Amino acid sequence: MSSPCPPTHEAWQAEWLARGPEGLSTHARAELEACPHCRGERDQLGALQAALARDADDEREALDEVRRRLGEVDPRWALEAYARRVRAPEAGAGSRTLLAPLLGVLCIAASIALLFLVPLARQRTRTDGADETHLGQRFEAKSPRGRTPGGFGRFRWSKDTRAEGGYRVTVLSNEPGTEHRKLHSSIVTALELVLPPELTEPWPDHIEWTVEALDAGGNQVAVASAPAWRER
């Protein structure tokens, strides 16, 4: 659909709609005001701008409220919801194909999430570290443990033969007189986790970390924890 206006009007209309008529010369403004096509178009597009502004206000208002109320949602919600949908037999095959690389990780993570907070909450009250023994096999959070001159870059633990689903390491702040705060969490298959200094450097000097051994279904089969503090 070609415009009945001179080509200059398009640039002027663009300016008017972007910044209002103030940005235009007197001549350009007068010409646009005298052009019925441009005037009609500005009315239409102006209504659209108002609708966009309202929609944007709605979005901002909604997201502000969401931010304020975020604490109301269980942090595990997305993990659990996602695992349920992927595991559900009626879930679409296409989705499964697309998400295949993530599926294993998420299923494990979701299952762990179900069990995660309770044992973790229990462990938060421990200050001297805690290890478990299974059939004579001691599952132990080896290092860091206690005073740690070298910092928190490397976490090591003992092997648990049942840990087919890997190990989940969770690091919490452990500053006296303050609430525990989750600093890091990840699942690995090795018996150590190495974190870069740029990640661990901002952490508080007192931490408590937990390692959970996970079976193939992502269920916790053993847990060990240890407090550690570094000297700078």
Next chain:
Amino acid sequence: MLQDSGDHQDDLRLVQRVLGGEEQATEELLLRLRCLPLILSVRNRKLGSPLDAALLEDLAQETLLAVWQRLGSFAGTSRLEAWVYRFCLHKHLAQVRNRGRRQRIEAIESEALEHAPADAPRGEVDDERLQRSLDELEGARAAVVRLKHYEDLTFDEIATRLSISPNTAKTHYYRALKSLRDSLSRFARRVP
């Protein structure tokens, strides 16, 4: 507002790490996505709670899947939560429509129109059609509209963000508005 661009880039990097298969990033992203049921809940309340809690929970899970399947299309133009918000909006509207509650929404919108201030004539542009029209916008035009209205950037800031000149940003904006107008007309003809 420009300082926010760092956050957007952080979100984009997070999504890229998830797409690259990083477990830790996946977990981080899923934690962020707990905003999703709240967005749906807020949106549902705004429209007069046409969906009950059970339907909202189902919808939240369905929307989560949709978000995940479209992660690759996240361009970092907005914060992750704002991007998720658009999914929620569409899914919620579709669900309400499917539930045959269209009349109820229109009644609510009409009521809002009556009480809206004169300079903000709500209802003049149908909410759902506007969303569908916004969906049809592509590339730089979509980005400029997003940055101008939803991120509240000036055209100079938009130009910097998109690495284009301010005049090009204005031209994209003008053409985007015209595209939106045309889409809205098409939907108006198509949807009773």
